Amino acid sequence: MSSSQSKPEDKPQETAGGSLYAAHKKVYPRSVSGVFATWRWVAVWLTQLVFYGMCWLPWNGRQAVLFDLVERKFYIFGLVFWPQDVFFLAILLIICAYALFLVTAIGGRLWCGYACPQTVYTEVFMWIECLIEGDRNARMKLDQSEFSGSKMIRRSAKYLCWGVLSLWTGFTLVGYFTPIKTLLQQVPTLNFGPWEFFWIFFYGAFAYLMAGHLREQVCKYMCPYARFQGVMFDPDTLVITYDVERGEPRGARSKKTDYRAQGFGTCVDCGLCVAVCPTGIDIRNGLQYECIGCAACIDACDQVMDKMSYPRGLIRYTTEHAMEKHWGWREILGHIVRPRVVIYTSILLLIIIGFVWGLATKPSLRVDIIRDRASLAREVDDGLIENVYRLQIMNVSENPQKYVLAVDGLEGISLDGATSIDVAPATTQAMTIQVRAPAEAGKKGSNPIYLDVKSTTDEKISVHEKTTFIQP
Amino acid sequence: MDFKITSDFVSNFWNLWVMVLVFGSILFCVVLLWSQSKAPNNAGQTTGHVWDETLEEYSNPLPNWWRWMFYLTIIFAIVYLALYPGFGNNPGKYGWTMRGQYEAEKAVAEEQFNQAYGPQLKMDVAAVAADPKAKEAGQRLFLTYCAQCHGADAKGAKGFPNLTDSDWLWGGSPETIKETILKGREAAMPAKGLKPDLNADQIKDLANFVRSLSGLAADSLRVQRGKELFAQACAACHGPEGKGNVGVAPNLSDKVWLYGSSEDTIIETITKGRQNRMPAFGEFLGESKVHLLAAYVYGLGGGVKPEAKVEAPAPAAEEKK
Numbered sequence: 001m002s003s004s005q006s007k008p009e010d011k012p013q014e015t016a017g018g019s020l021y022a023a024h025k026k027v028y029p030r031s032v033s034g035v036f037a038t039w040r041w042v043a044v045w046l047t048q049l050v051f052y053g054m055c056w057l058p059w060n061g062r063q064a065v066l067f068d069l070v071e072r073k074f075y076i077f078g079l080v081f082w083p084q085d086v087f088f089l090a091i092l093l094i095i096c097a098y099a100l101f102l103v104t105a106i107g108g109r110l111w112c113g114y115a116c117p118q119t120v121y122t123e124v125f126m127w128i129e130c131l132i133e134g135d136r137n138a139r140m141k142l143d144q145s146e147f148s149g150s151k152m153i154r155r156s157a158k159y160l161c162w163g164v165l166s167l168w169t170g171f172t173l174v175g176y177f178t179p180i181k182t183l184l185q186q187v188p189t190l191n192f193g194p195w196e197f198f199w200i201f202f203y204g205a206f207a208y209l210m211a212g213h214l215r216e217q218v219c220k221y222m223c224p225y226a227r228f229q230g231v232m233f234d235p236d237t238l239v240i241t242y243d244v245e246r247g248e249p250r251g252a253r254s255k256k257t258d259y260r261a262q263g264f265g266t267c268v269d270c271g272l273c274v275a276v277c278p279t280g281i282d283i284r285n286g287l288q289y290e291c292i293g294c295a296a297c298i299d300a301c302d303q304v305m306d307k308m309s310y311p312r313g314l315i316r317y318t319t320e321h322a323m324e325k326h327w328g329w330r331e332i333l334g335h336i337v338r339p340r341v342v343i344y345t346s347i348l349l350l351i352i353i354g355f356v357w358g359l360a361t362k363p364s365l366r367v368d369i370i371r372d373r374a375s376l377a378r379e380v381d382d383g384l385i386e387n388v389y390r391l392q393i394m395n396v397s398e399n400p401q402k403y404v405l406a407v408d409g410l411e412g413i414s415l416d417g418a419t420s421i422d423v424a425p426a427t428t429q430a431m432t433i434q435v436r437a438p439a440e441a442g443k444k445g446s447n448p449i450y451l452d453v454k455s456t457t458d459e460k461i462s463v464h465e466k467t468t469f470i471q472p
Numbered sequence: 473m474d475f476k477i478t479s480d481f482v483s484n485f486w487n488l489w490v491m492v493l494v495f496g497s498i499l500f501c502v503v504l505l506w507s508q509s510k511a512p513n514n515a516g517q518t519t520g521h522v523w524d525e526t527l528e529e530y531s532n533p534l535p536n537w538w539r540w541m542f543y544l545t546i547i548f549a550i551v552y553l554a555l556y557p558g559f560g561n562n563p564g565k566y567g568w569t570m571r572g573q574y575e576a577e578k579a580v581a582e583e584q585f586n587q588a589y590g591p592q593l594k595m596d597v598a599a600v601a602a603d604p605k606a607k608e609a610g611q612r613l614f615l616t617y618c619a620q621c622h623g624a625d626a627k628g629a630k631g632f633p634n635l636t637d638s639d640w641l642w643g644g645s646p647e648t649i650k651e652t653i654l655k656g657r658e659a660a661m662p663a664k665g666l667k668p669d670l671n672a673d674q675i676k677d678l679a680n681f682v683r684s685l686s687g688l689a690a691d692s693l694r695v696q697r698g699k700e701l702f703a704q705a706c707a708a709c710h711g712p713e714g715k716g717n718v719g720v721a722p723n724l725s726d727k728v729w730l731y732g733s734s735e736d737t738i739i740e741t742i743t744k745g746r747q748n749r750m751p752a753f754g755e756f757l758g759e760s761k762v763h764l765l766a767a768y769v770y771g772l773g774g775g776v777k778p779e780a781k782v783e784a785p786a787p788a789a790e791e792k793k
Contacts, residue, residue, distance in 0.1 A: 020511045022533035221535060374620040375629030379732065388623045390615070417625075432624045 027280035030136040034299025043114040102344040108239040109293035121211035170204030216279040235320040273297035366394035395423040409449030413437040491560035597646030601771035610768025644776035650766035656752030663745035665705035679738040685725040
């Protein structure tokens with residue numbers, strides 16, 4: 001869906017020398033305020049409150065959200081995920097993928113503009129930069145100025161703030177894998193474990209690099225999202241568009257004159273849409289892969305339109321069809337319900353329902369039966385035949401449990417030896433059991449039998465596990 | 473164990489071939505990067521190719537930091553090849569080999585094991601059997617190395633003794649158990665005992681007699697005949713009353729049957745003899761682990777308690793005078 005308008009000019013990477021590689025030209029986005037800028041900040045607050053805050057919440061005497069890699073258990077509030085539950089993780093990722101496809105089909109790069117960590121952290125870091133070094137023009141001047149005491153102070157202050165925020169980010173991320181309160185106690189002496197130490201500084205360094213220095217380079221060159229947006233959009237996707245018919249020909253003019261009589265469109269060529277763009281593009285050239293959909297240009301242009309008393313929306317969210325066919329909002333909204341969207345929504349709903357149902361019915365007891373392989377059966381007193389099994393009893397719940405065992409499936413079958421076992425919370429216990437049956441029961445060779453493991457405290461916690469009994 | 477690894481190649485050709493290829497590829501990358509960095513870009517223009525009637529590609533410059541990262545990877549490659557194998561046969565400055573890494577990891581594991589269970593080696597087997605941590609380790613070892621034959625519960629199977637009872641073919645004292653595991657055992661019952669000319673009918677008589685020794689149902693007429701045959705063919709090893717001899721021949725008058733108690737099975741035992749083997753685990757596992765295993769087996773309950781030390785009697789009161 002690339003624009004068929006005029007070829008892009010003024011690409012920031014163009015250099016006079018013309019080599020295959022070009023030095024990075026720094027982008028100085030001007031600060032912007034408006035409806036969409038407010039929404040962006042709401043997204044920043046929401047996502048970061050969750051990220052920085054959730055690891056501090058307690059639950060049942062432990063951290064509420066903890067991915068304990070060493071013990072191989074992931075805790076998410078009341079749910080405990082063992083390695084056997086990795087299926088849920090796969091389903092969760094599929095849900096995220098379909099949700100992304102759905103949202104992008106409807107509203108374009110909403111993820112990129114509002115929720116992506118790269119966007120969120122870049123916003124926060126730029127806000128810090130703006131606070132310390134000033135807005136666009138001040139920053140450009142500072143960069144071009146000679147080295148001086150005040151320049152050094154501003155720079156150092158900025159890098160220091162970035163550094164502290166980056167370290168806290170790395171610290172928080174590691175706090176989801178090692179209890180954060182433990183980490184906090186280790187901070188004064190920097191007495192972290194070796195891997196914690198490594199990851200805190202690794203993540204911190206990358207946060208600093210990505211949000212502080214690389215910024216839009218990630219979106220432009222590293223992230224694949226930009227490149228396959230062409231496949232995710234269709235002519236009914238809401239994208240940020242400059243209304244060429246309304247805006248052209250562009251030109252500066254006095255507010256009091258009749259611009260139509262002068263042969264102008266509504267675009268006053270103030271260049272603010274370019275100045276506020278974090279990737280440094282000109283949206284007037286049409287949909288481009290660099291556009292992350294942050295809608296800063298919409299906010300900037302709307303403000304100018306207000307000042308000129310022109311109607312808002314010279315740059316707005318609209319669709320390709322709407323531009324071609326001059327649709328109003330009713331038609332645009334009507335076209336949101338189309339095959340692609342319906343299919344994504346149905347699949348998404350089905351998978352979410354399946355996921356929630358699976359979580360609700362996750363068993364709190366798991367039993368694995370491993371029968372002796374080499375010594376299959378033996379003869380014991382009274383002419384009975386005995387088979388030996390190793391049981392792995394996994395108490396997934398967070399309460400200690402006592403389980404009782406019972407066998408059935410063959411005439412006269414019984415358990416010899418221990419028939420009950422205590423298992424501590426969230427642990428696996430192994431035990432050996434001997435199952436005896438008369439020599440005449442069943443047939444020669446393999447006979448299916450069942451082992452019942454029941455909790456003595458909760459009737460509902462039980463497992464009916466199948467295994468085999470070998471008659472020699 | 474030291475293996476000498478010889479190459480299948482008789483000439484140095486392939487070594488040189490690989491070196492040439494590696495050097496050539498890296499050189500090619502360097503030359504390509506350097507030469508193309510001077511190439512002009514056509515910023516804003518397309519490459520000129522058109523696919524599927526409308527698909528075109530811009531020819532815009534790449535950011536400089538990409539180029540520096542390419543150079544970084546080349547430097548990394550050169551450093552890596554100097555330190556690790558890859559440049560033909562060159563072993564690299566660190567001399568890393570798969571086998572070397574394995575040996576190093578094995579040494580670390582053994583060190584950890586020795587730290588954890590070294591002290592137990594100095595205690596005697598009976599004392600180790602009482603240590604719960606050693607008992608758990610012993611159980612884990614047992615399940616790994618012994619359970620295939622003796623069963624996960626150590627109660628054995630046909631041909632593999634029950635380690636939990638008090639019947640011991642080779643001795644049940646802690647030291648003997650350890651010796652069995654360390655050095656293994658070879659059991660051989662000669663076919664037809666000491667009388668190779670026994671016929672099928674006589675063997676049947678013997679089988680009935682042996683069953684009667686344990687109180688199992690047997691043909692009384694055959695038992696009579698079998699008794700005489702037993703004295704000639706079997707008593708030398710199994711004892712005149714079939715009570716057996718530890719280390720020589722099993723006790724035939726108890727309820728423990730290694731191969732089965734049916735008449736047919738006993739006939740088979742006598743007719744063909746029995747050969748059985750417990751492998752030696754000494755060299756394979758090392759003495760520490762065998763020590764733990766011996767303690768575990770002894771701790772299963774059937775082991776023969778070591779004799780209590782007999783105190784010298786108190787001197788008679790008269791001697792004090």
